[in-house]
Amino acid sequence: MKIKNNGVVIKVTIAVIRTVILYITIMFALRLMGKRQISQLQPSELVVTLLISDIASIPMQNTSFSLLSGLIPMIILVACEIIMSVLMVKSGKFRRIICGRPLIVIENGKINQSEMKRLRMTIEDLSEQLRQMDVFDFSEVDFAIVETNGKLSVLKKAENQLPSAKDLSVKLEDKGMDTVVISDGELSDDSIKFCKVTKDFVFNILSSQHLKQEDVFIMTLNKKKNYKIIKREKA
Amino acid sequence: MKRIWIALALIVIAIAVCIGEHRLTVDMYNELNESLENTKEEIKVKDYSKANEELDYLEESWDKYEKSLSMFISHDILHQTDLSFAKIKSNLKNGANIDVLSEINAVKIQIDGIKETEEVSVKNIL
Numbered sequence: 115m116k117i118k119n120n121g122v123v124i125k126v127t128i129a130v131i132r133t134v135i136l137y138i139t140i141m142f143a144l145r146l147m148g149k150r151q152i153s154q155l156q157p158s159e160l161v162v163t164l165l166i167s168d169i170a171s172i173p174m175q176n177t178s179f180s181l182l183s184g185l186i187p188m189i190i191l192v193a194c195e196i197i198m199s200v201l202m203v204k205s206g207k208f209r210r211i212i213c214g215r216p217l218i219v220i221e222n223g224k225i226n227q228s229e230m231k232r233l234r235m236t237i238e239d240l241s242e243q244l245r246q247m248d249v250f251d252f253s254e255v256d257f258a259i260v261e262t263n264g265k266l267s268v269l270k271k272a273e274n275q276l277p278s279a280k281d282l283s284v285k286l287e288d289k290g291m292d293t294v295v296i297s298d299g300e301l302s303d304d305s306i307k308f309c310k311v312t313k314d315f316v317f318n319i320l321s322s323q324h325l326k327q328e329d330v331f332i333m334t335l336n337k338k339k340n341y342k343i344i345k346r347e348k349a
Numbered sequence: 350m351k352r353i354w355i356a357l358a359l360i361v362i363a364i365a366v367c368i369g370e371h372r373l374t375v376d377m378y379n380e381l382n383e384s385l386e387n388t389k390e391e392i393k394v395k396d397y398s399k400a401n402e403e404l405d406y407l408e409e410s411w412d413k414y415e416k417s418l419s420m421f422i423s424h425d426i427l428h429q430t431d432l433s434f435a436k437i438k439s440n441l442k443n444g445a446n447i448d449v450l451s452e453i454n455a456v457k458i459q460i461d462g463i464k465e466t467e468e469v470s471v472k473n474i475l
Contacts, residue, residue, distance in 0.1 A: 146352060178424040186366060188360045198354035 129175050136170045138186060143192040152218050156263055162195045210317070213262040220258035223271065233260060244268065290336035299328040299346065309335045319343075370467065372420045378464040379413040381407065382457065388437075391451050392446055404441060408434055422463060430459045 143166055147159070155163065173184035192345065202209040217229045219240060240258070243266040249255060281287045293305040295316055305311050306313060307309040319341055320327060331346040384407045391400035411434055415427050433456045440448040466473065 146355060150354075177430075180421050180423065181418060182366065182420050183423075186363050189363050193356040193359040193363070196352050200353045200356075 116250060117200035125177055129150060132177065132181055133174050135181065138172055139188060140166060144255050146192055147195055158198065159195065162191050166191055198286060199218075216262060216267075217260045218254050219256065219260055219266075220252070223253065223256055225252065235260070236345070240266075267271070289340070290338045292334040292336045292340075292342070294332060295328045295335045296327060298332075301327060305335070309337055311339065312334065314320075315339075356412075358364070364380075366421075371469065372419075373414065374418055374464055374467045377410075377418065378460055380410055381414070381460050385453050385457050386411065389450060391448075392441075392449055392453075396439070401441065416465070420466065423453060426463065430456060433459060 130141055144163070147162070152325040160320070169184055171189050173179045173181050198212065204210060217233060218234065219226050219229050221231070222336070225237075225240075225255075230237075242252070242254065244252070247266065247268050249268060249270065254270050255268055256271040259267045293302075293308050295302055295305045295309065301313065301316065306316065316333070316335070317327070320330065320333075320343075323343060325343065325345070329346055330343055332344045333341060335341045354425060369440045375471050384403060389409065391397075411430070415431070419427055433452055437449055437452045437456065440446075440452060
């Protein structure tokens with residue numbers, strides 16, 4: 115019984131160590147592949163990401179499986195993915211072979227049926243995607259393009275587009291982009307650098323508001339030195 | 350550009366691991382196969398003390414290779430060979446020579462299987 119218990123403990127410990135190693139490897143792999151959200155992934159990138167998770171789960175669950183036999187395919191997949199993405203950046207031709215090209219499904223307001231057939235896209239699929247973009251009438255669309263990652267881009271006809279400030283000849287004030295300089299009492303050096311200010315500048319604002327750094331929940335600042343502060347709620 | 354160097358480094362590491370595994374498997378096969386043949390011959394001529402010595406050497410070699418091979422090969426497969434080695438030793442102690450010979454043959458088949466499944470061949474790739 116004792117041996118059995120020891121055996122179980124050892125197996126669980128091995129599973130924990132293996133899981134940690136695989137977790138670190140997956141994080142490293144995804145970091146190497148670059149920051150992108152699932153919806154922005156190209157089909158090949160999505161497949162590689164799914165494959166990596168699938169491969170990692172085998173040695174994680176089955177301790178009799180060697181860890182390297184899971185790690186090596188992961189390493190190869192990540193390396194191939196990086197090499198492919200570099201080649202795609204270097205060569206447009208290569209990119210077209212791997213990712214295909216964007217296809218125009220509505221051109222000058224007319225549905226391109228042959229392209230839709232090629233994409234095996236039904237009119238229901240198209241109207242569903244248009245509805246998700248707040249377009250409920252085909253006649254409002256001038257151009258609709260299916261991008262290489264499968265997303266639909268839509269250009270509405272001029273009469274259905276919202277006028278911009280420029281169209282209305284209205285001059286809007288450029289407020290600049292707000293960045294979080296203090297989050298939960300922690301100062302962000304990157305944000306300070308981005309706003310082209312010093313730490314002292316931020317501390318001066320805080321002292322003028324009779325606040326300490328730890329009292330701030332969120333402080334945002336922009337290049338025009340406009341700031342907003344939300345105080346931390348006391349527990 | 351840094352990423353492509355990392356990718357290439359990863360590929361080089363993977364290839365190095367593959368070559369290392371291949372060499373290790375071949376070395377293991379050659380060494381153990383020769384030793385198993387010697388043990389077999391010594392049992393046939395009833396030189397049990399030499400067979401015992403050879404078996405000790407065999408076990409030592411197997412332990413050495415098993416540690417490295419377990420990084421690449423399923424532990425279940427290696428465990429089977431482990432069991433067969435234990436059986437050879439106990440059968441030799443009990444004087445069950447026929448069982449020893451059949452167990453040696455079993456180990457030979459097992460290490461042959463390890464070599465064959467780890468070999469870079471069209472059969473294994475497909």
